[in-house]
Amino acid sequence: MSDVVTKATGQLRAAIEDAAKKAIAASTLPQGELAPFTIEVPADRSHGDFAANAAMVSARTLRTAPRKIAEAIGEHLDLTGTYFDRAEIAGPGFLNFFLNPGYYADIVKDVLDKGDQYGRSDYGKGERVVVEFVSANPTGPMHIGNARGGALGDGIASVLDAAGYQVWREFYVNDAGNQIEKFALSLEARYLQHFQGEDAVPFPEDGYHGADITERAREFAEAFGDRYVNADTDERKKALVDYVLPRNIEALRRDLSRYRIDYDEWFRESVLHNDGELKDTMELMKQKGLTYEKDGALWYKATEHGGEKDEVLIRQNGNPTYFAADIAYHRNKLEKRGFDRAVNVWGADHHGHVARLKGALDAIGLDGSKLDIVLMQLVRLFQNGEPVKVSKRTGKSITLATLLDEIPLDAARFFFNLRESTSQLDFDLGLAVEQSSQNPVYYVQYAHARICSILKNLKEEGVTPRACTREELIALQAPEERELIRHLSAYTGEIIEAAKAYDPARITRYAIDLATLFHKFYNACHVKGENEPLMQARLNLCMAVRGVLHNVLALLKITAPESM
Incomplete structure (x- = not known):
């Protein structure tokens, strides 16, 4: 508050x-x-x-x-x-x-005095929170679900930060395990097909069939020629992965940076394998009597700790499962790095994984309640009322990169946070580029630009805003003024509620309502032409609204234009 x-x-x-x-x-x-x-x-x-x-x-x-x-x-x-x-x-x-009127006067003064700090609080008391989001497999480009997860996760991190938490943004790079083996086999097949033809080299049935795999294999062939065609398969696969994986990770980093998302850390799963943390976690689970061996594999007694069925930790071939790595990774967050809370943004299809991971953390002596999972529903793209799956420009399936080629970045950041994560999101591509009040981000930005225009026009007429006394601000008693000021007073509380619920959609809704109330005030209350003290009080109110609109848009990493 x-x-x-x-x-x-x-x-x-x-x-x-x-x-x-x-x-x-x-x-x-x-x-x-x-x-x-x-x-x-x-x-x-x-x-x-x-x-x-x-x-x-x-x-x-x-x-x-x-x-x-x-x-x-x-x-x-x-x-x-x-x-x-x-x-x-x-x-x-x-x-x-x-x-009484003094309250409304003091709210306006408080907003103006605090400036870009208005809305921030110490509610979180500096609690250290790691927010892990997107974490797309580095085996290909990011899909449209990652676009929503990016805006949602970054929005959650921003409201937590504004509410007084110490926030760490993290991307978990799955650069080990089964998916990397499948990635290697897929690249190998495409590389060999490049020289020997598709008929001569069968493609793995469960391999990655995307065009990006073919393109990466072609790039490798151009760089190294046929040097690895007759090499040992393990040597060939290692060379392919060592060449392609860093390029894929850099592409993810580049696309997300363009999306205004910058992480404090890109944490690699391979670190858990290479520095012994995963092995150490498996040993801890054995010592605590949480495991048993069956059919040559190591199993976790998940049913004794809230799971629906027991889970494999180490496969027959000695390779750890994704679940085993996940337990070690969250132990790393909460125990080794000492975060007070871990927040993960996952797709709704991971629903069944939540209870078993929390249960496993409880079982190894960590507090599973320190892990909060935000489940995110699917996104459906529409244009002219019709579902869209491919880009008009490229004819390819819409990824984060192609989406940002087709719509303004501000619209993407705002639209993906229009609904709470538990709601399916219908994203209207046509509306996102529309410059009208029907487009919610344009509507909010226009309110900010309109205030800038009011101040600019008055300045050209020789009217400069000045600080008002409390008595002058008390004159703001019209119903539209009071309603607008009450909404300004609610901003800090909205951030706190958004942080508590991991719901940055509260902030986009707040912004839309603030723009609506400002337009209502502007249409009902004249700024220019009133007596000087009342005109200045209303200018102060306009500047307070402009400041809060700027703060809201900055929180969501959206631009606040001065003219439109």
């Missing part, structure tokens, strides 16, 4: 507690104490700006009907020196409070 909202809440709590004590001392209420109560902003502000359930929750502790408790508190309530000028009792005992 903003400092002003926090102060108002504190004043209200103190006033209610003091009134209850006075009522008890006067025998208006029986001896006892108020139960812990909440103060909140009601959805319908016509019933009050703040509401408290103190009377409702204290019926048992004070052995009195809630309505009588509320009336007794109201009788002894002193709101002198607070942001509130009156209180009302509603229904069975709700306490509703109404703000």
Whole structure:
């Protein structure tokens, strides 16, 4: 919450507690104490700006009907020196409070004083959180689901950071295990086919059939010629992977950087294999009696720890499974590197993996509740009401890179955070490029540009904004002004709620509502042509809105244009 909202809440709590004590001392209420109560902003502000359930929750502790408790508190309530000028009792005992004009003035001043820091808080108390997202296999380009996962994961990291957490962004590179063996076999087949023809070299049935594999094998052939055609298969596969994998990883890094996502670390799965961490984790599980051997493989007793079936950790051929590496990786996060919390953004198809991984962390002595998984539903692309699967420009399936060739980057970042992760997202490619109020990111950016234009035009007429006194800001009493200022006051709380729920969609919705309320205010309240103090107060309000719009867009890594 903003400092002003926090102060108002504190004043209200103190006033209610003091009134209850006075009522008890006067025998208006029986001896006892108020139960812990909440103060909140009601959805319908016509019933009050703040509401408290103190009377409702204290019926048992004070052995009195809630309505009588509320009336007794109201009788002894002193709101002198607070942001509130009156209180009302509603229904069975709700306490509703109404703000005075000083609150609205102080919110505007608070926004302007804090500037680009407005919205930030210390709610997270510096807790260290690692957010792992995208983590696409480096065996090919990123698909459209990764585009959503990137915007969502980066948005989660941003709201956590603004809410006072110490955030670490991480990409987990699956550069070991079965998928790399399959990758090597696929590259090998395409390389040999390059020289010997497709009929002469069978392609692995479960290999990677994408055109990118053929292209990478061709690049390798151009670089090394037929040097590896007659080489030992292991030597050939190693040479192919050593050449192609770094290029694929660099392509992922380049595409994500273009998407305005930069990671603190690209953590390689191979590190877990090479430095003994994975082996050490398997030994720990054996020591704790969590494993058994069957058919030449090492199994984890998952059914004893919340899993639906036991899981293979080490295959018959001695290779660890993805699950084994995942346990070691999360042990590395929580134990070795000491993060207080790990947040992973996964596709909804990984739903079944959540409980077994948390259970395994509990089983090895780590707290599985420190791992939070955000499951993300699918994306469907549409244009003119029709599903789209390939790029009009290239005719190829739409990847992150081709998407960013076809729509503005700002639109991609905003659209992918329009819905909570649990909702399937229908992405309208036509709307994303439309320059109209129907396009939500354009609508929000236009509000920012409109304010810049207002200030620029007035400057050309010799009007320069100045700081207003509290008394001047108190003049902002029109319903549209108050509604707009109340929304500004909610921004810090929205960030905290978005961080708690791992839901940056709250911020895009907040931005759209803020733009709507600004346009409503602008149409109802003249800035130019009013008396000088009121004009300046409204200019201060315009600048406060501009500042918060800028902060919201910066949080989402979206540009805030000054003209459109």
